[in-house]
Amino acid sequence: MEPLLRAEHVTISYNGKDVVRDVCFTLDQGEILGIVGESGSGKSTIIKAVIGLLGPGGMVTRGDIYYKGKNVVDMPEREQRKLPGPEIGMVFQDCKASLCPIRTVGAQIYESISEHERISKSEAYQRVGELMMKIGLTDYQRVLDSYPFELSGGMNQRVGICAAMMMKPALLLADEPTSALDVTVQAQVVKEMKLMRDEYNTAMILVTHNIGVVSVMADKVLVLKDGEMMDYGETEHVLKNSGNEYTRVLMNSVLHLKRHTA
Numbered sequence: 001m002e003p004l005l006r007a008e009h010v011t012i013s014y015n016g017k018d019v020v021r022d023v024c025f026t027l028d029q030g031e032i033l034g035i036v037g038e039s040g041s042g043k044s045t046i047i048k049a050v051i052g053l054l055g056p057g058g059m060v061t062r063g064d065i066y067y068k069g070k071n072v073v074d075m076p077e078r079e080q081r082k083l084p085g086p087e088i089g090m091v092f093q094d095c096k097a098s099l100c101p102i103r104t105v106g107a108q109i110y111e112s113i114s115e116h117e118r119i120s121k122s123e124a125y126q127r128v129g130e131l132m133m134k135i136g137l138t139d140y141q142r143v144l145d146s147y148p149f150e151l152s153g154g155m156n157q158r159v160g161i162c163a164a165m166m167m168k169p170a171l172l173l174a175d176e177p178t179s180a181l182d183v184t185v186q187a188q189v190v191k192e193m194k195l196m197r198d199e200y201n202t203a204m205i206l207v208t209h210n211i212g213v214v215s216v217m218a219d220k221v222l223v224l225k226d227g228e229m230m231d232y233g234e235t236e237h238v239l240k241n242s243g244n245e246y247t248r249v250l251m252n253s254v255l256h257l258k259r260h261t262a
Contacts, residue, residue: 002069004029004170004203005050010063012045012054012227018061020045020227025220029170030201034218034235036208036250041224043207047173049073050205051088052080067171085116089169089202093176095160099148106144109163116167131162134199135192154185158192165196172196172204178213186210190217211251215239223247 005027012020020042027033035043048054050065052072060073067087072080084090092098099108110124119127125144132140137158148156157177164172174193178186190213196202206217214221214235221238223231223246231238231247242248 003027004068006066008064010049010065011061012042012049013059013061015057018227023229025222025232027203027205029203030197031220032197032204032206032218034206034208034214034221035224036211036214036221037224042227043224044175047175047205047207051084051090051173085112085169086167087169087171089164089167089172091160091164091172091174091177094180096148096153096156098160099156101148104144105146105148105159109166112163113166128162128166131165135162135195154181154188157181157189161189161192161196165200165202168200170203172202174204175207176209178208178210186213193217211239223250
C-alpha cells in the first residue's frame with residue numbers, strides 16, 4: 001500500500017548551500033512522525049519543503065517527496081497551491097503571530113474555509129464550534145468573537161490547531177507547536193492533537209525539541225544533526241535502544257537536564 005507521504009533521499013539547499021542532506025522517511029495515514037534535533041538541524045526545513053513554503057532561495061535540489069503518490073517537488077505551482085488547507089494543514093510555533101491582530105478569530109477562520117468552498121459564515125461558525133467542542137472549548141463563541149491579543153498563548157495555539165483541522169486534512173504539519181507554552185498547557189495541547197488524530201485519522205509530522213512530547217505522541221522518530229539523518233525508526237526503539245551514538249547523547253542530555261532541575 002502506498003504511504004501517504006514518502007521522502008526519498010531528499011537534499012534541500014538555500015542559496016546553493018545544502019541544509020538538509022539525503023533524508024528518507026515514510027508516513028502512513030493516521031501515523032505520527034516526530035522530527036527531533038538541535039536548533040539548526042533542518043527540522044522545520046523538511047516540513048516547509050513538504051508544503052511548498054521554503055521561500056526565496058530554498059529548493060529541493062535532490063530526491064523526491066511524494067504525497068498520495070504525487071511528487072510535490074515537480075508539481076506545478078497551481079496544483080501545489082491547492083494542498084494547504086484541504087490536504088495539508090499547518091500549525092506554527094506561535095499561532096498568535098500568524099493571525100491578523102485587527103480581525104476576530106472567527107472572521108479569519110471563515111475566510112480560510114471560504115477560500116476552498118462556498119459556505120456561509122453561520123455554517124462555518126457552526127462547524128468550527130463543533131470542532132472546538134470536541135477538544136473541550138465549550139465557550140467557543142467567545143473565542144470566535146475575540147481578537148488574537150485577547151486570548152492567551154495557549155488558547156491561540158488551540159485556535160491554530162482547530163483552524164488547521166477545519167478542512168479535515170489528511171496530513172497535519174506542526175512546527176514546535178508547544179515550545180512557547182508552559183508545561184500544563186503543553187500537556188493540554190498534546191492531548192488535543194492526539195484527539196484530532198483519533199477523530200479524523202490524520203497523519204502528523206511533529207517538529208519539536210521536546211523529547212517528552214515525542215515520547216507520548218509519535219509512532220516513529222527521525223533524529224537530525226546538521227541536516228543529516230542520525231536515526232530513524234519506531235519511537236520506543238529510537239528513544240530507549242538506539243545504536244546511534246548521537247541519539248544516545250541527545251537522550252542522555254535530556255535525562256541529565258531533568259535530573260539537574262528536579
